[in-house]
Amino acid sequence: MPVGLVVVSHSRALADAAVELARGMLPGRELAVGVAAGDVDGGLGTDATAIADAIAAVDSGDGVVVLMDLGSAVLSAETALELVDDDVRERVVLSPAPLVEGLVGAAVTAAAGADRDRVAAEALRGLAPKQAHLGG
């Protein structure tokens, strides 16, 4: 099974659009990606219990890479790790990658069947193509 991905954002619309963009790079390919975004009322916010549920839903035993936007998304993702089972926690990587670029890199490698550490590494170098192009 491919490595699972979870997208954590303050905004449901932002997360869904990021996933749509990543899926656009993978026509016809399977990808296990979950979204945990927005607060309980559909407003801006993050919810660690929703993140924990999303991790459990995409975890096939081969690992999960979590990508997030900023601020409370980071704190909630870390808190979510306190809420999942011990064996699941060991398979999860919280990626410090930029959300959009990291997700695209992770999605392409995950769909190609790479292992968790490879997927996480690809997410982390998500800015590299843009930096190389713009000379930043």
Place this chain on the structure above:
Amino acid sequence: MTVVDAAALTAWVREFARLVHEQRDTLTQLDSAIGDADHGANLDRGMTAAVAALEATPPDDPAAALKTVATTLIKTVGGASGPLYGTFFLRAAGALDVGTDPTHHGRALAAALRAGYDGVIARGKAERGDKTMLDALGPACDAFDEALAAGKALDEALGAAAEAAAQGRDATEPLIARKGRASYLGERSAGHLDPGAASAALLVEAAATALAGRG
């Protein structure tokens, strides 16, 4: 009499919720100066939900009461105070061991508060002086521990903790924020009380009020 039981901690949570609701606009006003103007509304929503959860399923033991508050705040607050206060209550619940001897309840509560405080440090990667809730919680834990070590009753020790938390909150005014949204402001964050320290002082004040007369 049992000093720190589920009813006592439920009373604490209820009093904290009441104070947060009463000071909701003040907290939001503080947050609008240096943050994103949602602290009062977010914490009020979370604590209202926490009280409702405790009413819906009354906890059997004090640790269960704190665990319910933790998961409810994590689920309903939305902003950074959700995981931060959620972690505080989660770690406090994990550390709370009241045992059977009521004379140890004060120390058990102090150990739980210290575990919660350490949890907030770990979660936020912050330290005292960063202009955060730690600036109220840290002095409160110290004052509580010192008062109990000096042989003071729970009442008096919690009173000392509340006073230390209020002083710690007031001392955040000149500080430059080093964590969270306020840190983007750099020196412009000085001259304002920290909203997280303000709500944390209410948490300790609520404990002193709700547990008064219990020892």
